Amino acid sequence: MGKIERVAPEALTPSESRYPLPSAAQVLIVTPEMASDWLSYRNHPKNRPLSKSVSAKYQADMEAGRWREETPEGYIFDTDGYVISGQHRMKAQANANVTLKVWVFPNEPREIFDVVDQGYKRTAAHLLRIPYATNLANAARHLAALADGDRWGMPRFPKITTPEVIAAFNDWPEITWHAKELHRTCVETGIPIGPHAAVLAQAERTEYRNRIGDWIAGVMTGENLAGSDPRLVLRRRFIGGLPTGRGKRDLAYAYVVKAWNAHALGESMTMLRHMQTEVLPTVVGYSFKAEGSAAA
Known part of the structure; x- marks a missing residue:
């Protein structure tokens, strides 16, 4: 496999988005405004359709204080700054109007989309x-x-x-x-x-x-x-x-x-x-x- 080219942090911001991504993976304080912005301007068109029922479940947990912050799953973005994983959590966070500490992973290869969230769901x-x-x-x-x-x-x-x-x-x-x-x-x-x-x-x-x-x-x-x-x-x-x-x-x-x-x-x-x-x-x-x- 060829080496993946890492782009400069400023290139990871679609022009419409007001909130740039970090240059490396880290825990960020993500506000509901940031979550809404990222969902609006960074959601990749090839992502699966947004499920209202899934985001509603996450929202209920966030509003009730049951959501565990800093989960390693985090918000994952590709090399162009678009969401690979996290759209349902972003929707829930924006609707719940809560600020969370979230792992943010920028600049990841789009190819990992095929394997993210495909595991056996933990019950x-x-x-x-x-x-x-x-x-x-x-x-x-x-x-x-x-x-x-x-x-x-x-x-x-x-x-x-x-x-x-x-x-x-x-x-x-x-x-x-x-x-x-x-x-x-x-x-x-x-x-x-x-x-x-x-x-x-x-x-x-x-x-x-x-x-x-x-x-x-x-x-x-x-x-x-x-x-x-x-x-x-x-x-x-x-x-x-x-x-x-x-x-x-x-x-x-x-x-x-x-x-x-x-x-x-x-x-x-x-x-x-x-x-x-x-x-x-x-x-x-x-x-x-x-x-x-x-x-x-």
């Missing part, structure tokens, strides 16, 4: 590094999606970012308390660990927490339960299988909540169902709104 499960990490991260995602108070399903569920999942996991240590038993229950019945752990985590913060032991034992084995016992009804509902397609996640969560609520209140149950037009049930004795107010 919350990768970061947690605990038994049943994928399922417990899913439980944390449920709790993060429920925290906004929307009870017509969980529309934010797919929009929850990895930092939000980690934050929810740290806020809810109860998620891990029954992981081994819930895994066995999942193997026996098909009741998914994520929504199940999310429901019991909330239950642990209520006056009905002393009923969790009996709940787990009954749902796990189904032994010595009457036909109208909510634990047995829940087992049979999942063993029979759930409908596929849109709404299955909300349905699974709703079933676990309804069965748990009946068990906690000592009520019998003959049928377990949830309609899409029905408000998503809340765990008896727990309120995200009340807890948020108490924390404030």
